[in-house]
Amino acid sequence: MDFDLSADQREIQALTREFAAAEIEPHAAEWDREHRFPRELFGKLAELGLMGACVAEEYGGAGADFLSYILVLEELSRADAGVGVTVAVHTSAVTLPILRFGTDEQKSRFVPPLARGEALGAFALTEPEAGSDAGSLRTAATANGDGWTISGAKQWITNGRYAGTFLIFARTDRDTPGAKGVSAFILDAEHVKVTRDEEKLGLNSSITNDIVVEGAEVGPERMLHGEGKGFEVAMATLDGGRIGIAAQALGIAQAAYEAARAYSLERKQFGKRIAEFQAIQWKLADMATEIDAARLLVYRAAWLKQQGRPHTEEGAKAKLFASEMARRQTAEAIQIFGGYGYTKEFPVERYYRDAKITEIYEGTSEIQRLVIARS
Structure with a gap:
């Protein structure tokens, strides 16, 4: 069992970290304040x-x-989680499903335009009355002889306003x-109308939209993986996408830990640095331990997917633990900062x-527990 990253993996990790430090971290607070x-x-x-990091070079990827x-x-999420989710949805939820289920022509x-960043991708499954119960969606696609006419409304669509390619699910x-x-x-994008920009608690550097499709007429070549197989595409997409969201949570928690540790080494109370107090040391020890545990779950799930092995259960475990860990440990980071936090x-x-x-997104913690239990 080898826990070391390969030379290529370390190289892309370092490249991303360097880019994030120079181009993302200095602007993240401003983007958050301005919702930009x-x-x-x-x-x-x-x-x-x-x-298009994990897209084959023949299709324009790395x-x-x-x-x-x-x-x-x-690494992107460690600098700004909004940037992380934009790339995650674009890649995990749009580019990779087309690669897996698409025809050669598709x-x-x-x-290539997605992998080269010429178009941004959006994944449109959720509706106002179809959240965790995705199978109850109402968006309809009606056969019109030459193809399909699609109409319906979708909600919580990441990248919606700026996307050029939408993977959308409809009842045929x-x-x-x-x-x-x-x-x-x-x-x-010409088939879709954006009706609202959502105001959110966080992820303010990403865009989340309500959209409608009003009588869009498309040819049969626009259907992915065949009639009646959309839910199979959606569930397989979420299996992989959850690993990406787990990585996002991991990056957020790592950033919070690093900030809290650095602050504890500078802040002085009662004549010494607060890092010297056992109460703070235990908080940092718990943070470091849970982050490491999450990282192992995330990397294992990613490795299984890379090997082409079943990863539904492992991806759900990674997302469940990493997301709940990130919420707990970012709260602990605030506690270490005290009022400044x-x-x-x-x-x-x-x-x-x-x-x-x-x-919550790409399957709530409650849904992850159901997936794990049923596995």
């Missing part, structure tokens, strides 16, 4: 190959393995209730706000 989506940043990430991609998400047409068989009547389609003078309050969503 840093569009210009993703062109720079694309130049480094990080918008050709790295899946664990390398997870390292990228961890892969050659849609994947109204007589079949639940998941079996759902199909997946690849749509362009509750202000925007320091970044730990942002880490706390950003961490919470990792327990």
Whole structure:
């Protein structure tokens, strides 16, 4: 059993960390305050190959393995979780499903622009009445002779306003209730109308939208993986996507730990640094231990996916533990900072706000427990 990263993995990790330190960390607080989506940043990430890190070179990607991609998400999220989730959804939830389930024509047409960062991807499954119960979605695709006419509304769509490619799920068989009547389609921005920018607790440098599709007419070549197989695409996508969200949570927690540790070595009370008090030492020890445990779960799930082995249960465990750990340990970071931690003078309050969503999207903690129990 080898726990060392390969030379290539260490290289892409270092590349991402260096980029994040120079291009993301100095601006993260400003983006958060202004609720600004840093569009210009993703062109720079694309130049480094990080918008398609684990996509084969023949399709415009960097050709790295899946664990390398997870390292990228961890490092980006350590600097700004909003940037991390933008790349995670773009890659895990759009590019990789097209690569896995698409025809040769679909892969050659849609994947290179995504992998090169020329288009941003959005994943449109959730609806106002279909959250965790995704199989109850109402968006409809009706056969029109030459293809499909699609109409419906979607909610909580990351990247929606700036996306050029949408992976959207619609009911093609109204007589079949639940998941079996759902199909997946690849749509362009021209097929979609953004109706709202969501105001969120955190992740303010990412964009989250409500969207509608109003009678979009598409050809049969826009259907992904065949009629009635959309739910299979969605669930397989979430299996891998959850590992990415676990990596995001891991990066947030790592940033909070590093900030809390540095502060404890500087802040003095009762004549000595607070890092010398056992109460603070125990908090930091627990933080470091739980972060390491989460990292092992995340990397194991990523390795299994890379090997083509079953990873549904392992991905759910990684997301469940890493997300709940991030919420706990960002709170502990605030506690170490005391009153300063509750202000925007320091970044730990942002880490706390950003961490919470990792327990909710791409499957709530409750859903992860169901997945694990049923496995």
